Amino acid sequence: MLFKQFLNDDLGCACYLVGDEHAGVAVVVDPPYYIEPVLADADRHDVRLVGVVETHTHADHVSGHGRLALEHGVPIRVHRDAGATFPHEPLDDGTEIEVGAVVLRTIHTPGHRPEHCCFAVIDRARSEEPWLVLTGDSLFVGDAGRPDLAVEAREGAEGLFHSLRRLVELGDGVEVFPGHVAGSLCGAAMSSKASTTIGFERRFNPALQGELADFLDARLGPQPPRPPNMERIVELNRGELLGPRPPLDRIDSVPDEAIVLDVRPTEAFAAGHHPGAVGIPVSGSSFATRAAFVLPERPLVLHAGDEEEAERASRALQAVALFGVSGWQEGGGTEKLEPVSLDELERLLADDTVELLDVREADERDESHIPGSRHLPYRTARAAAEAGLLNGRPVVTICESGPRAAVAASVLQAAGLDARPVLEGGVADWQGETCSFRRCGS
Amino acid sequence: MLFKQFLNDDLGCACYLVGDEHAGVAVVVDPPYYIEPVLADADRHDVRLVGVVETHTHADHVSGHGRLALEHGVPIRVHRDAGATFPHEPLDDGTEIEVGAVVLRTIHTPGHRPEHCCFAVIDRARSEEPWLVLTGDSLFVGDAGRPDLAVEAREGAEGLFHSLRRLVELGDGVEVFPGHVAGSLCGAAMSSKASTTIGFERRFNPALQGELADFLDARLGPQPPRPPNMERIVELNRGELLGPRPPLDRIDSVPDEAIVLDVRPTEAFAAGHHPGAVGIPVSGSSFATRAAFVLPERPLVLHAGDEEEAERASRALQAVALFGVSGWQEGGGTEKLEPVSLDELERLLADDTVELLDVREADERDESHIPGSRHLPYRTARAAAEAGLLNGRPVVTICESGPRAAVAASVLQAAGLDARPVLEGGVADWQGETCSFRRCGS
Numbered sequence: 001m002l003f004k005q006f007l008n009d010d011l012g013c014a015c016y017l018v019g020d021e022h023a024g025v026a027v028v029v030d031p032p033y034y035i036e037p038v039l040a041d042a043d044r045h046d047v048r049l050v051g052v053v054e055t056h057t058h059a060d061h062v063s064g065h066g067r068l069a070l071e072h073g074v075p076i077r078v079h080r081d082a083g084a085t086f087p088h089e090p091l092d093d094g095t096e097i098e099v100g101a102v103v104l105r106t107i108h109t110p111g112h113r114p115e116h117c118c119f120a121v122i123d124r125a126r127s128e129e130p131w132l133v134l135t136g137d138s139l140f141v142g143d144a145g146r147p148d149l150a151v152e153a154r155e156g157a158e159g160l161f162h163s164l165r166r167l168v169e170l171g172d173g174v175e176v177f178p179g180h181v182a183g184s185l186c187g188a189a190m191s192s193k194a195s196t197t198i199g200f201e202r203r204f205n206p207a208l209q210g211e212l213a214d215f216l217d218a219r220l221g222p223q224p225p226r227p228p229n230m231e232r233i234v235e236l237n238r239g240e241l242l243g244p245r246p247p248l249d250r251i252d253s254v255p256d257e258a259i260v261l262d263v264r265p266t267e268a269f270a271a272g273h274h275p276g277a278v279g280i281p282v283s284g285s286s287f288a289t290r291a292a293f294v295l296p297e298r299p300l301v302l303h304a305g306d307e308e309e310a311e312r313a314s315r316a317l318q319a320v321a322l323f324g325v326s327g328w329q330e331g332g333g334t335e336k337l338e339p340v341s342l343d344e345l346e347r348l349l350a351d352d353t354v355e356l357l358d359v360r361e362a363d364e365r366d367e368s369h370i371p372g373s374r375h376l377p378y379r380t381a382r383a384a385a386e387a388g389l390l391n392g393r394p395v396v397t398i399c400e401s402g403p404r405a406a407v408a409a410s411v412l413q414a415a416g417l418d419a420r421p422v423l424e425g426g427v428a429d430w431q432g433e434t435c436s437f438r439r440c441g442s
Numbered sequence: 443m444l445f446k447q448f449l450n451d452d453l454g455c456a457c458y459l460v461g462d463e464h465a466g467v468a469v470v471v472d473p474p475y476y477i478e479p480v481l482a483d484a485d486r487h488d489v490r491l492v493g494v495v496e497t498h499t500h501a502d503h504v505s506g507h508g509r510l511a512l513e514h515g516v517p518i519r520v521h522r523d524a525g526a527t528f529p530h531e532p533l534d535d536g537t538e539i540e541v542g543a544v545v546l547r548t549i550h551t552p553g554h555r556p557e558h559c560c561f562a563v564i565d566r567a568r569s570e571e572p573w574l575v576l577t578g579d580s581l582f583v584g585d586a587g588r589p590d591l592a593v594e595a596r597e598g599a600e601g602l603f604h605s606l607r608r609l610v611e612l613g614d615g616v617e618v619f620p621g622h623v624a625g626s627l628c629g630a631a632m633s634s635k636a637s638t639t640i641g642f643e644r645r646f647n648p649a650l651q652g653e654l655a656d657f658l659d660a661r662l663g664p665q666p667p668r669p670p671n672m673e674r675i676v677e678l679n680r681g682e683l684l685g686p687r688p689p690l691d692r693i694d695s696v697p698d699e700a701i702v703l704d705v706r707p708t709e710a711f712a713a714g715h716h717p718g719a720v721g722i723p724v725s726g727s728s729f730a731t732r733a734a735f736v737l738p739e740r741p742l743v744l745h746a747g748d749e750e751e752a753e754r755a756s757r758a759l760q761a762v763a764l765f766g767v768s769g770w771q772e773g774g775g776t777e778k779l780e781p782v783s784l785d786e787l788e789r790l791l792a793d794d795t796v797e798l799l800d801v802r803e804a805d806e807r808d809e810s811h812i813p814g815s816r817h818l819p820y821r822t823a824r825a826a827a828e829a830g831l832l833n834g835r836p837v838v839t840i841c842e843s844g845p846r847a848a849v850a851a852s853v854l855q856a857a858g859l860d861a862r863p864v865l866e867g868g869v870a871d872w873q874g875e876t877c878s879f880r881r882c883g884s
Contacts, residue, residue: 003635009486021634044451045634123635126584127646131638142568173614173641192463192487193445193565196573197639199615204569 001102001123002045003132005177005194008032010288010316012183013061014194016134018121019047020100027051027099028074029119029134030179031064033242034315038064039072053097053104054078055136055179056116057238059149060186060227061319066241079108082115084238091117101125104134109167111160112137112145112186118163120170132175133198138163140178140190144207146223149186149230157219161212168208172199183286185227222363225379228292233321248314251327254301259414261291262303263313264331266406266423274303274333279410282313284403292320293379294411299324303331337409339423340396346432354394354420357381358427359408364400368434370427373398378408385415394418400426443544443565444487445574447619447636450474452730452758454625455503456636458576460563461489462542469493469541470516471561471576472621473506475684476757480506481514495539495546496520497578497621498558499680501591502628502669503761508683521550524557526680533559543567546576551609553602554579554587554628560605562612574617575640580605582620582632586649588665591628591672599661603654610650614641625728627669664805667821670734675763690756693769696743701856703733704745705755706773708848708865716745716775721852724755726845734762735821736853741766745773779851781865782838788874796836796862799823800869801850806842810876812869815840820850827857836860842868 002019017038019026026047028038042049052065052074066086068074077097080090091097093108097119104119118138120130137145144164147156167176175197182192202208206218227233236242254260260277262269269279280290282304300317302325304310310328317325340348348354349372358369359378369375376384378399384390395417397405405421412419427434444461459480461468468489470480484491494507494516508528510516519539522532533539535550539561546561560580562572579587586606589598609618617639624634644650648660669675678684696702702719704711711721722732724746742759744767746752752770759767782790790796791814800811801820811817818826820841826832837859839847847863854861869876 001633001635126633127642129645131642171614171641173639173645175617175637175639175642191443191568193443195617195637197615197617197641199613199639199641200569200573200617203571203615 001125001131002026002047003121004041006032006037007181007194008061008319009183010286011061011319012181014177014179014181016177017041018099018102018104019045020102021045021047023100024048025050025100027053027097027104028064028068029053030055030058030136031068033062033064033067033318035064035067049074050099051097052076053119054082055118055134056113057082057084057234059230059234060184062233062242062321063237067244069241070243079106079115079117082238086239086241105130107133107166109136109138109163111147111156111163113150114159116163118167120174130170130174132177133167133170134177134179135167136179137186139167139176139201139205139207140180140187141176141193141196141201142205143187143190144205144219146187147219148223149226153220154216157216158212160219161215164208168198168202170198172197172202174198176201185224185289188224225361228289228379229321236321245318245323248311248325249327250307251301251329254329255299255326258299258301258326259296260301260303261295261313262331263287263309264303264305266403268305268331269406269410270337270339270423272333273331273335273337275335276414277303277333277335277410278407278414279337280407281403282309282316287313288316288320288322290379290404290407291317292322294382294407295322296382299326301326302328304328305331335413337406337413338420340420342422342425342429342431345396345398345422348396354396355390357395357397357408359397359404360399360427366436368427368436370398370430371433371435376408378404378411381408381411382415385412385417390417392417394420396420396422398422398426400428402426443567443573444468444489445563446483448474448479449623449636450503450761451625452728453503453761454623456619456621456623458619459483460541460544460546461487462544463487463489465542466490467492467542469495469539469546470510471495471546472497472500472578473510475504475506475509475760477506477509491516492541493539494518495561496524497560497576498555499524499526499676501672501676502626504675504684504763505679509686511683512685521548521557521559524680528681528683547572549575549608551578551580551605553589553598553605555592556601558605560609562616572612572616574619575609575612576619576621577609578621579628581609581618581643581647581649582622582629583618583635583638583643584647585629585632586647586661588629589661590665591668595662596658599658600654602661603657606650610640610644612640614639614644616640618643627666627731630666667803670731670821671763678763687760687765690753690767691769692749693743693771696771697741697768700741700743700768701738702743702745703737703755704773705729705751706745706747708845710747710773711848711852712779712781712865714775715773715777715779717777718856719745719775719777719852720849720856721779722849723845724751724758729755730758730762730764732821732846732849733759734764736824736849737764738824741768743768744770746770747773777855779848779855780862782862784864784867784871784873787838787840787864790838796838797832799837799839799850801839801846802841802869808878810869810878812840812872813875813877818850820846820853823850823853824857827854827859832859834859836862838862838864840864840868842870844868
């Protein structure tokens with residue numbers, strides 16, 4: 001049995017190549033838009049792709065099913081409730097997809113979305129019973145899918161509860177390979193470990209303990225932000241098939257209406273960048289998500305250290321449906337971003353010469369924050385500046401360890417503000433007084 | 443919990459990075475000599491390497507523990523029975539290695555070798571019970587380790603039987619991550635799938651069924667060839683620490699005593715190569731193993747398509763202790779290797795103008811072979827030619843699908859014979875009569 005997991009570290013998405021090397025055939029489950037690594041692996045194992053299978057219509061990344069269908073003639077399968085308008089063979093609960101001696105048995109598991117399916121994978125060369133299950137956005141490693149993205153949260157959570165019970169019935173010895181790992185916005189507490197077992201999760205995953213009421217209590221609490229671009233991505237993923245994009249070109253000048261996205265490391269951006277550029281390092285975590293949150297709907301020009309870095313950024317942006325990249329240039333320029341140390345920040349706050357913006361999420365701020373700081377999650381910085389919610393005073397941005405503060409400061413600087421980030425350290429390193437949600441005072 | 447598997451596809455070896463991202467620490471289990479991908483991943487996850495752990499003294503690949511210790515100051519741990527002469531902290535059954543909130547609990551599992559240990563891995567952030575077990579060369583996916591490499595096979599097999607029983611006691615829901623996958627000579631029937639569970643193997647792995655007598659019957663049968671260079675690799679792995687090697691240089695001429703190893707694809711080698719060169723494509727399977735089997739103990743010069751291909755070949759050769767590479771050159775030359783089609787072979791045999799060499803292994807030949815062909819496993823071709831066992835007649839080499847026939851023909855040609863390979867197809871595609879071990883006739 002051929003079985004390979006492909007992780008997109010930036011978005012925390014997993015894709016699977018499942019097949020039978022002896023029969024020379026395989027299917028791809030939940031392909032990313034950037035399908036080349038999967039094609040290369042299929043080629044290396046000398047298997048022909050005979051199908052694309054989707055666990056559900058993804059809301060956080062653009063599927064590669066269109067490219068596989070249009071460029072390689074691979075047929076697509078998805079559950080009939082997906083409302084997919086592209087040509088596909090609909091799946092139902094129990095549908096068996098045969099791939100040589102390997103079988104993917106469809107388990108309809110609504111919850112995250114109504115059409116969601118898991119696939120129990122059987123290798124007949126070893127046994128007639130499932131060896132592993134691909135759980136998509138239902139059961140994660142240490143967590144379960146969020147129920148609030150496609151339907152009303154309570155309805156989703158009830159469906160998910162019953163779907164998870166069905167998965168547990170597969171038995172302790174069945175391996176679990178999820179559709180997401182840490183880094184994804186499709187769950188809250190999932191692990192960075194990329195696999196587990198039914199037995200381990202049955203015993204130690206909070207989502208598999210207790211009865212429906214406990215489950216609803218836990219699942220209907222606060223959720224992470226909804227993935228950016230969600231509606232657009234869902235429409236792309238269930239609509240007309242999306243083919244390949246033109247290659248990324250080097251260009252000479254920045255078109256008038258375009259915005260520059262500088263993807264170099266923060267130090268390079270801080271040392272000198274194009275005036276008006278937004279800086280989000282592609283080498284950092286959650287690059288694409290951050291870009292999708294803070295960029296306006298305008299054509300993009302990438303500023304990168306070299307072509308490889310630009311290509312990497314372009315691919316990551318395509319994964320979240322940011323297709324409007326006009327080209328790339330080598331990064332650099334006269335504008336600087338001046339970091340603030342925690343010591344200097346203390347003096348600036350004592351002198352009341354800056355406003356401190358806490359750019360983390362609400363749950364982090366509730367744990368502990370610096371008194372007098374204003375809460376402005378980095379992902380809302382552009383909207384806040386455009387809406388005139390910042391009064392023009394110099395601002396300092398702070399997060400946990402620097403990266404989000406840097407993005408927020410670059411966004412605010414691009415919007416015309418005097419903005420400086422704390423790059424070394426964050427709220428947890430603050431030596432002065434802090435507040436928490438429940439108790440105030442240090 | 444940070445958990446990453448690194449596969450060497452060429453040798454079928456697995457290495458693991460296990461750690462605690464929050465605490466910023468990790469250990470490497472069974473590192474390859476080429477440690478750079480592991481270091482890069484540790485860096486990307488911002489973890490410091492605090493230990494190297496060996497399941498046993500490997501006989502098929504050079505460990506990277508020397509490089510990690512000498513270049514990065516990482517301490518090494520291995521079971522006290524390994525007879526390791528390098529500085530190390532000895533492990534015993536039950537020793538717990540703490541890595542932040544993650545614990546590796548040592549399970550002494552003699553069998554493959556007397557010092558062999560497995561490691562049950564616990565993530566205290568999730569449970570006090572093992573989540574997974576690193577099984578080294580004891581339990582494989584669909585197979586068990588071979589018992590005949592370090593000790594007398596019966597003694598090894600008895601130890602292995604009891605060791606496997608201890609692993610089964612871990613419980614069905616524990617994930618299994620082995621030290622080898624398909625492609626390795628350290629087992630016979632392992633899967634290319636790189637993980638499994640105790641529960642699935644308990645029920646469906648032949649090595650876990652039945653009593654000691656059944657196990658011995660099964661394990662003491664024929665084994666794959668012993669890994670080439672085995673004694674040398676074992677000595678390197680338990681002796682003085684082995685540091686880094688000098689970089690691979692491009693050189694102008696082939697030193698007198700050197701032999702040329704051409705690592706380009708077979709078609710390129712066949713079209714024109716350096717007289718006397720041996721051709722083994724680095725893009726093919728089992729490159730390093732094949733090289734270690736057929737190359738004499740002489741300095742090597744690599745002939746490659748480009749520097750990247752040469753580097754890749756050099757790294758793969760170092761993995762099997764072939765360190766004597768003098769440099770690389772661009773491949774090509776006047777000597778050709780003339781393939782034979784199956785149709786032409788039929789005519790040549792009818793005219794009795796060639797001798798047909800079946801270069802597969804004995805178990806393959808027993809299944810079915812071409813009458814009148816002579817058995818000469820490709821890995822023994824050089825020794826046979828040097829010992830004068832071939833009478834100087836033109837030979838044709840044949841295997842299952844071409845690659846081993848190509849290697850054998852290049853080795854025989856380098857030894858001065860008129861040798862041609864069947865590159866398209868093999869014994870199974872032969873239209874004429876075949877023999878099998880039990881029944882003769884087609």
